[in-house]
Amino acid sequence: MIALIISVPLLAVLWSVTEDSEGVWGHLAETVLSGYIRNTVILAIGVGISTPVIGVSTAWLVTNYDFPGARIFRWALLLPLAIPTYLTAYALTDLFEFSGPIQTWLRDLMEWDANDYWFPDMRSLSGAVSILSLGLYPYVFIAARTGFSSQSASMLEASHLLGAGPWRRFFSVALPMARPSIFAGLALVLMETIAEFGAVDYCAVDTFSTGIYRTWTGRGSLVAASQLSACLLGVVSLLYLVEFISRRSARFHHTSQRSQSIQPTAILGRQRWLASFVCCIPIVLGFLLPVSRFVCLTIEAGDARAGELFLELATNSLTLAGIAAASTITLGLFLAYMRRESKSVAISSAVQVAGFGYAIPGGVIAIGILGPLWWVEDRILTFTEASTDWDLGLFLSGSIVAVLLGYQVRFLAIPLNVISAGFARIRPSIEDAAANLGATRIQRLFRVHIPLLTGSLFAAALVVFVDVLKELPATLILRPFDFETLAVRVYQLASDERLSEASTGALAIIAAGLVPVILLNRLSTASQAGTNHD
Amino acid sequence: MTKSTGIQVDRITHRFGSFEAVSDVSLEVAPGEIHCLLGASGSGKSTLLRIIAGLERLQQGTVTVNGELISGNGTHQPAEQRSVGMVFQDYALFPHLTAIKNVLFGMPNRRSAESRAKAEQLLSDIGLAANIHSMPHTLSGGEQQRVALARALARTPSVMLLDEPFSGLDVQLRSGVRNAALKVLRSANVATILVTHDPVEAVSSADRVSVMSNGRIIQTDTPDRIYRHPADETSANTFGLVNQIPFEVRDRELITRFGTRSLENESPPETLFVRPEDIELSIGGDDPNAHIESVTHEAMTTLYRVKSNDSELYVRTLPSQKIPVEKPVRITLRTIERG
Numbered sequence: 001m002i003a004l005i006i007s008v009p010l011l012a013v014l015w016s017v018t019e020d021s022e023g024v025w026g027h028l029a030e031t032v033l034s035g036y037i038r039n040t041v042i043l044a045i046g047v048g049i050s051t052p053v054i055g056v057s058t059a060w061l062v063t064n065y066d067f068p069g070a071r072i073f074r075w076a077l078l079l080p081l082a083i084p085t086y087l088t089a090y091a092l093t094d095l096f097e098f099s100g101p102i103q104t105w106l107r108d109l110m111e112w113d114a115n116d117y118w119f120p121d122m123r124s125l126s127g128a129v130s131i132l133s134l135g136l137y138p139y140v141f142i143a144a145r146t147g148f149s150s151q152s153a154s155m156l157e158a159s160h161l162l163g164a165g166p167w168r169r170f171f172s173v174a175l176p177m178a179r180p181s182i183f184a185g186l187a188l189v190l191m192e193t194i195a196e197f198g199a200v201d202y203c204a205v206d207t208f209s210t211g212i213y214r215t216w217t218g219r220g221s222l223v224a225a226s227q228l229s230a231c232l233l234g235v236v237s238l239l240y241l242v243e244f245i246s247r248r249s250a251r252f253h254h255t256s257q258r259s260q261s262i263q264p265t266a267i268l269g270r271q272r273w274l275a276s277f278v279c280c281i282p283i284v285l286g287f288l289l290p291v292s293r294f295v296c297l298t299i300e301a302g303d304a305r306a307g308e309l310f311l312e313l314a315t316n317s318l319t320l321a322g323i324a325a326a327s328t329i330t331l332g333l334f335l336a337y338m339r340r341e342s343k344s345v346a347i348s349s350a351v352q353v354a355g356f357g358y359a360i361p362g363g364v365i366a367i368g369i370l371g372p373l374w375w376v377e378d379r380i381l382t383f384t385e386a387s388t389d390w391d392l393g394l395f396l397s398g399s400i401v402a403v404l405l406g407y408q409v410r411f412l413a414i415p416l417n418v419i420s421a422g423f424a425r426i427r428p429s430i431e432d433a434a435a436n437l438g439a440t441r442i443q444r445l446f447r448v449h450i451p452l453l454t455g456s457l458f459a460a461a462l463v464v465f466v467d468v469l470k471e472l473p474a475t476l477i478l479r480p481f482d483f484e485t486l487a488v489r490v491y492q493l494a495s496d497e498r499l500s501e502a503s504t505g506a507l508a509i510i511a512a513g514l515v516p517v518i519l520l521n522r523l524s525t526a527s528q529a530g531t532n533h534d
Numbered sequence: 535m536t537k538s539t540g541i542q543v544d545r546i547t548h549r550f551g552s553f554e555a556v557s558d559v560s561l562e563v564a565p566g567e568i569h570c571l572l573g574a575s576g577s578g579k580s581t582l583l584r585i586i587a588g589l590e591r592l593q594q595g596t597v598t599v600n601g602e603l604i605s606g607n608g609t610h611q612p613a614e615q616r617s618v619g620m621v622f623q624d625y626a627l628f629p630h631l632t633a634i635k636n637v638l639f640g641m642p643n644r645r646s647a648e649s650r651a652k653a654e655q656l657l658s659d660i661g662l663a664a665n666i667h668s669m670p671h672t673l674s675g676g677e678q679q680r681v682a683l684a685r686a687l688a689r690t691p692s693v694m695l696l697d698e699p700f701s702g703l704d705v706q707l708r709s710g711v712r713n714a715a716l717k718v719l720r721s722a723n724v725a726t727i728l729v730t731h732d733p734v735e736a737v738s739s740a741d742r743v744s745v746m747s748n749g750r751i752i753q754t755d756t757p758d759r760i761y762r763h764p765a766d767e768t769s770a771n772t773f774g775l776v777n778q779i780p781f782e783v784r785d786r787e788l789i790t791r792f793g794t795r796s797l798e799n800e801s802p803p804e805t806l807f808v809r810p811e812d813i814e815l816s817i818g819g820d821d822p823n824a825h826i827e828s829v830t831h832e833a834m835t836t837l838y839r840v841k842s843n844d845s846e847l848y849v850r851t852l853p854s855q856k857i858p859v860e861k862p863v864r865i866t867l868r869t870i871e872r873g
Contacts, residue, residue: 435589
């Protein structure tokens with residue numbers, strides 16, 4: 001039942017394909033659609049090539065070798081994950097544009113004139129590819145590192161003894177074995193790339209995601225926006241399938257091996273500095289530069305209205321994030337427990353569907369929610385107007401209910417997966433024992449499972465909380481009129497080229513984003529320590 | 535309180551898909567009796583326990599505790615309402631609760647001082663007075679096992695199910711822990727079903743044993759009688775090495791190549807099973823009938839594999855009885871006990 005409600009937006013989007021958009025779709029197809037397709041495909045290919053290059057090479061270096069700073073790089077390479085890609089875009093574009101500090105400095109240094117030199121333009125498709133690659137490569141990095149760490153050292157030692165040099169060991173043994181994990185990470189990257197709104201919007205690249213938003217806000221056509229969403233949904237489903245399949249085979253690989261994991265060996269000579277340099281680049285470009293730019297901007301100018309507005313915005317953001325985290329956790333716990341307690345195929349497949357939300361771009365979810373929500377609201381209003389004299393107004397679509405529903409659909413998968421993993425660690429005999437000792441099903445949940453799941457529940461709540469703080473497209477479309485959050489405010493200021501004012505909010509979002517990254521790092525090192533002790 | 539009449543299991547059959555895990559099993563355990571379910575893994579013992587505990591829904595047959603039908607004929611009393619305690623193979627202690635809180639978990643009014651006093655008493659009865667506030671992971675296997683037992687006893691169940699609870703313990707520790715546990719259960723007058731695959735455990739602790747194989751109970755009897763008079767080859771093999779000796783019956787006499795015995799009014803067995811220690815081995819002298827093939831020195835005894843004509847037999851003797859391997863020997867059956 002709940003899973004069904006969650007899937008309503010998806011069905012609404014798919015249903016729209018059969019509807020008539022009063023010529024808007026035809027107009028779109030003639031004018032901008034081919035551009036959307038071209039840009040989205042080039043973006044996906046560009047990011048799809050560069051993120052594995054950055055993510056896999058750095059993961060291999062820090063897993064297999066020791067070199068100056070390797071210990072720091074092992075966690076620092078995750079840092080760009082703390083910055084939402086739209087903030088990376090704002091900062092890097094600002095730094096590298098014509099009037100930005102870097103070009104100005106170059107001109108002053110070389111005494112160049114505007115026409116004397118060429119400099120890459122960040123506000124372009126290639127700029128968007130670079131920004132997304134820098135922001136998203138950690139997904140591949142994590143996946144590849146997991147893949148490499150779970151490989152048995154003896155396998156690599158065997159290939160060493162059989163005469164394979166370091167390059168051949170990497171390309172013919174380590175890489176093929178880690179391929180399922182890497183594919184899973186890459187699929188995540190591509191899903192995020194296709195769903196990306198803020199960064200590509202700022203780089204003035206028109207993709208499906210920005211198109212959906214424009215069609216809705218500019219032309220006001222929900223049907224045409226839904227139809228665009230349906231196209232996007234098709235591509236995302238395909239990627240989700242790839243991710244699902246590779247994750248399954250990754251699991252297979254993982255369980256089949258129980259032996260000594262790889263111990264890093266020291267790189268000697270000058271090469272070790274090269275390794276450090278390679279690992280430095282993505283951290284500097286993807287984290288240090290954007291953060292320091294925002295810090296500079298805040299110190300120089302900052303948001304003049306920060307004092308009065310900041311409190312209100314932060315309260316809005318925190319309220320939304322708090323409610324969303326609490327409700328998704330409750331729902332996720334409930335669904336995961338249902339799946340554990342009943343062996344019914346219907347429930348487990350329904351839960352699977354509910355978990356699909358994370359793969360769907362926020363904009364698509366928002367568009368998919370509006371139609372059904374209006375329909376329900378309309379029915380209720382007709383009923384109340386006919387039978388009572390209440391004036392409810394737009395009590396659903398005009399309130400935070402809409403945006404909370406959107407978050408529910410988008411983020412339910414996080415608690416669902418985290419809590420299911422937590423449940424998997426609880427031995428079935430524990431709940432058999434509880435039943436044998438007289439605890440009913442509800443008592444078992446509260447007296448045994450919830451205390452044992454505290455860590456998982458907390459981790460999942462934290463991740464949802466921060467994701468909601470960062471979320472942009474769904475919030476933009478679904479928020480009540482005049483309701484602003486930190487992310488929305490930063491987006492609007494940046495759109496108006498008032499980046500120095502946006503920097504304060506941006507730093508707040510990044511600070512919040514660091515928390516789950518630290519947590520993630522803790523979790524992954526803890527699990528690696530766990531496997532070593534086995 | 536209803537008078538305790540133990541547990542009756544009547545004609546239970548249980549399938550997982552097309553696989554029949556339990557076939558037409560009937561069992562009766564009186565209050566205070568220790569009843570052992572003995573069989574190899576996969577013989578259906580654990581499934582039977584789970585059905586009795588209500589953790590697995592009964593498909594066919596009935597389970598009655600203290601005269602009350604709890605499973606079968608459309609009745610399924612939920613696991614949490616049954617007067618059936620269980621100690622799991624992995625103890626299944628709640629890892630987030632201390633020893634005493636584990637014991638209190640299933641007690642009615644678990645916050646009352648009375649319950650607390652009872653839980654403390656139970657833990658100190660089994661020698662864990664010093665550990666009542668310990669977390670499970672800080673306890674040894676034997677201590678965890680005793681906490682699990684105390685936890686199950688705290689609900690004063692009429693029936694106790696023990697699912698190989700001693701198999702995880704060191705051999706030196708095992709018999710001590712087991713004897714203490716079973717003593718507690720006997721004195722509490724609980725009908726106990728102990729699942730094991732260890733014949734030594736069955737012989738040393740059970741009042742009666744049911745031998746299970748492929749989901750069926752082959753034989754139910756006292757350990758000694760099953761040992762001496764196994765119903766069939768499986769039952770015989772469950773208790774260790776056994777010889778099958780060919781015989782014929784003439785004039786109410788059971789005649790083998792190694793001795794003869796009067797049957798009197800007894801009906802002759804289908805197969806004659808003789809344990810290695812029920813055969814006497816002596817130096818052949820004038821009339822040898824076998825020769826020794828190999829010798830294995832065991833802890834307390836010596837096991838000989840001897841050959842007589844075409845048949846191979848195992849004979850167990852005390853190590854003090856030295857028999858040269860190269861000499862022909864004579865084997866005779868000891869007086870075969872009456873069944």
